[in-house]
Amino acid sequence: xxxxxxxxxxxxxxxxxxxxxxxxxxxxxxxxxxxxxxxxxxxxxxxxxxxxxxxxxxxxxxxxxxxxxxxxxxxxxxxxxxxxxxxxxxxxxxxxxxxxxxxxxxxxxxxxxxxxxxxxxxxxxxxxxxxxxxxxxxxxxxxxxxxxxxxxxxxxxxxxxxxxxxxxxxxxxxxxxxxxxxxxxxxxxxxxxxxxxxxxxxxxxxxxxxxxxxxxxxxxxxxxxxxxxxxxxxxxxxxxxxxxxxxxxxxxxxx
Numbered sequence: 518x519x520x521x522x523x524x525x526x527x528x529x530x531x532x533x534x535x536x537x538x539x540x541x542x543x544x545x546x547x548x549x550x551x552x553x554x555x556x557x558x559x560x561x562x563x564x565x566x567x568x569x570x571x572x573x574x575x576x577x578x579x580x581x582x583x584x585x586x587x588x589x590x591x592x593x594x595x596x597x598x599x600x601x602x603x604x605x606x607x608x609x610x611x612x613x614x615x616x617x618x619x620x621x622x623x624x625x626x627x628x629x630x631x632x633x634x635x636x637x638x639x640x641x642x643x644x645x646x647x648x649x650x651x652x653x654x655x656x657x658x659x660x661x662x663x664x665x666x667x668x669x670x671x672x673x674x675x676x677x678x679x680x681x682x683x684x685x686x687x688x689x690x691x692x693x694x695x696x697x698x699x700x701x702x703x704x705x706x707x708x709x710x711x712x713x714x715x716x717x718x719x720x721x722x723x724x725x726x727x728x729x730x731x732x733x734x735x736x737x738x739x740x741x742x743x744x745x746x747x748x749x750x751x752x753x754x755x756x757x758x759x760x761x762x763x764x765x766x767x768x769x770x771x772x
Contacts, residue, residue: 548684551602556667557647558739559683559730562586562634563596563634568604571668571729572597573649573739577639579771580613581649582728583742583758584622586657587632592616594669600645602683604669608645612637617770619763628709630744630758632728633653633770649730649739655763657713658740659735662690664715666743666755687734691754699754705747711762713741714755731757 551559560572560580570586580597592613602607615635622629640646658664667685696714697707708714715731731741741757759765 519554522632526549542709546654548686551667551683551685553602554645556683556730557600557751558649558687559599559667561599561601561669561750562728563604563610563672564590564594565659566605568669568726571726571743572634573728573730573742574599574646575633575651575767576648576771577641578636580634580740580750581760582632582634582769583630583744584618584743585624585627585630586728587616587618587634588754592634595634595679597634599640600643602770603681604683605681617668623747626709627706627745627756629711629763629766631742631760631766632765633767638772649732650737651767652738652740654764656740657759658690658761659688660692661736663687664690664731665734666715666729666731668726688717690715696754696756699752700747700756703747703753705753708756711759712744712756713759714718714754714756715741 558574560574562570562572564618568580572580573583575581590614595613597611597613598604598682599608599611614637615633616632618632619629622631642648665685665687667683669683691714693708693713700706700708727743729743730739730741731743740760742760744756746755746759747753
């Protein structure tokens with residue numbers, strides 16, 4: 518399908534001793550332009566008209582994103598663009614009234630990297646705007662499941678210029694135990710049961726626009742949020758927030 522080298526959002530570690538989520542730059546290298554309305558749940562999170570993270574529309578007034586995307590700015594300082602393949606134009610632009618990050622999240626462990634944003638004005642579903650499909654509580658994607666990650670990012674590894682069009686790429690789920698062993702060997706955060714990993718031999722996530730969606734290719738069910746990684750298309754798989762383990766928390770806090 519496509520080749521993902523750097524992906525949506527994730528954290529690129531400044532040193533091998535510690536992985537840190539970043540959201541300043543987005544990259545999907547070798548990805549493909551999304552077709553109109555291909556990812557109608559995709560949200561662009563903006564500050565001063567600049568993209569800093571991705572997100573997912575859950576219902577008429579709720580965006581799901583990463584907790585580490587939700588600590589830097591106040592509600593009055595951010596906007597959400599929906600219904601467009603272009604983060605800077607088209608669709609609709611909506612303000613945010615409330616941000617709730619999972620109380621168990623912290624930057625040291627990057628565990629439970631999930632947050633809910635309440636929109637000031639409810640939105641209505643259309644051809645270009647639709648709600649994501651959540652997984653069942655306790656669901657865990659099997660190894661080798663083909664998934665799709667989407668977001669805005671550079672199309673060249675050496676270039677951080679953000680392209681106009683939404684990008685997407687396919688990656689496969691990898692074994693959590695094997696993934697964790699790689700990170701523990703490099704003295705990085707533990708890959709917990711609130712996370713899972715995905716990669717390909719020539720694809721992987723890198724620094725970029727965190728909080729973006731990962732869906733199952735065959736069903737379209739939303740299973741993960743881009744969270745962090747230890748390197749770009751390296752031996753370190755990308756790590757995603759496991760939404761299936763946090764459905765109870767999401768439902769308790771939905772607007």
